[in-house]
Amino acid sequence: MDQRLGDFLAAIATTGNMTKAAQSLFVTQPYISQTVRRAENELNVVLVTRDHQPLTLTYAGQRVLTYLQAQHQLQTAMQQELKQLTNHAAGSLTLAINQPLAALWLPEILPALYAQFPQLHLNIQELTTSEAEQRLPTGKIDVFIGKAIYDHRLAFQPLGRLKLALVVPANSDIQPQAEQPLAALTNQPFIRIAAPSRFQEVVDHYFQDNGITVINRLEVPDSRIALALATAQLGSMVTGWDTSKTALKNHPDQIRIYPIPTNQVALDMGITYPAHHHSAVLTQLVQLTMTKLLPLL
Structure with a gap:
């Protein structure tokens, strides 16, 4: 199929006339007519109505034009992106x-x-x-x-090992102890990260090994959501120590944070x-x- 078919169909749709379409594209009228006829034979559909003036595209012609324009846009986008990658000397x-x-x-x-x-x-x-x-x-x-x-x-x-923290809503009456803060979560609402999460697996193993049974009130996709819901007073959660400090700075009246000793739970x-x-x-x-x-x- 001629690569200029899309241009020809667009020009016919705009001008309604083969001669004017050819003039607008600086090609001959027979060239446009032959190109359209060839495409109609190849696709086995009529692309242009020729029984009245001005000429119009058939529904098939409109659909072909839409696909060809989309193809052209994709081609242009690909070339631009590849050019950008070429300009990235470091890769x-x-x-x-x-x-x-x-x-x-x-x-x-x-x-x-x-x-x-x-x-x-x-x-x-x-x-x-x-x-x-x-x-x-x-x-x-x-x-x-x-x-x-x-x-x-x-x-x-x-x-190294990433230090973790227990984040407790301000409305909670639990009082975690410094030597084992997670023990205070027994029978308390907890917000956990949904599987698969290596982070949550580490926390769950600690709960199991130490007989800590929490109430899994909420299961969320990631720790950002868990922290936001803890801030909304819906349960406690575990996150990185630096993350918890930033959250406390932003919401000093909504949460309390407790560092978890690295010999109990930490992430390599x-x-x-x-x-x-x-x-x-x-x-x-x-x-x-x-x-x-x-x-x-």
Whole structure:
């Protein structure tokens, strides 16, 4: 099919005349007529009504024009995006990170990375550890910052243990003790993260090992929602210590926070990437992550 068929059909629809359509496109009238006839034979439909003036497109002609215009838009978008990627001399990298750490950690890392690779195209995704564990070996993401992943196909650089906190609504009458704050949750409303969540698995195992039975009032997709609902006085939840401090600063009259000793519950954090991947950008990202984040844990 002639690549200019879409232009010809659009011009016929606008002018209602083959000759005027040809003049507007600086081609001959026979060329347009032959192109349209050829397409009609190929598609086995009539595209233009020729039994009256002005000429109009049939319904089939309108649909063909719509599809051809959409195809042209996709082609243009693809070319523009590929041109942008070509201009990224440092290439493109897909970085995944545990929610809600992106807002806390990436501002510590990325300015220094872009100082060295200003043309880098970076795609940032917030993923659970389970999702990252599936996507890393298949190349759907290039690197993951978050809870530890152990896989022989992947390289893992440990960062340390992420300190956690118990967040309690201000309307709750429980009084967690410093030596074992989670014990106070027995028979209390709790907001848990839905499976699959390695974070919630760690917390659940601690509950089971220590005979703590909570009332799972709410099950939510991620810790941001859990924290918002705890702030709304709907139950207690567990999150990162730094996240809890920010929440307390923003809502001092709505929640209380209690640090959880790292020898009870904590998360082993690190940066994970395919073992065979050794680009200059990734190497620098790993080094910056180790340098910038270690003091924060």
